[in-house]
Amino acid sequence: MKSDNKKDEPAVFKRVVSKNASPYNYMKVSLVLEDESTRLTAIELKQFIITGLKSLYGEVGAALSFDLLKYDEDTLTAFLRVSSRGLVKLWSSLTLLGFYQNQACAFRVLQVSPFLLALTGNSRDLQLD
Numbered sequence: 001m002k003s004d005n006k007k008d009e010p011a012v013f014k015r016v017v018s019k020n021a022s023p024y025n026y027m028k029v030s031l032v033l034e035d036e037s038t039r040l041t042a043i044e045l046k047q048f049i050i051t052g053l054k055s056l057y058g059e060v061g062a063a064l065s066f067d068l069l070k071y072d073e074d075t076l077t078a079f080l081r082v083s084s085r086g087l088v089k090l091w092s093s094l095t096l097l098g099f100y101q102n103q104a105c106a107f108r109v110l111q112v113s114p115f116l117l118a119l120t121g122n123s124r125d126l127q128l129d
Helices: 042-062 084-096 116-120
Strands: 024-033 066-072 077-083 103-113
Touching (some): 024 116, 042 084, 077 084, 103 116
Antiparallel strands (some): 024 103
C-alpha cells in the first residue's frame, strides 16, 4: 500500500545562488573641486560624467545609460542609478576624472548598493543618544 504522505520521501537539499539579482546598482558620489566656490547644475554634472565615460570608453562608453536621481548643488553630492552591468564602467570613469574646467577635481564614491534604501543612512555617521 502506497502512502501519499511526504514523510516517506527523502529530504532533498536544494541550493539556490543568485548573482546580483538586482538589475540596477545605486551610487552615492560627491565631487570635490579645487575651487570650492564652483557650483555645477544637475545637467552640467551629468554631462561631465558622460564626458568621462566617453574619454575612457569612447562612443560606446558614452552611451552607457545611467540616471541622476538626486543632486544637491550645495554639497555636490549625487545619487546615481546604473545597470548592474555598467557599474564597473561608470565607477572607473568617475575615478579617472581629474579636471573640470582647468581645475583639479575628484569624485568620491561614498556608498554603492543594489538597493536604493541602503543609501539613505550610513552606519558610520550614526550617533546614538
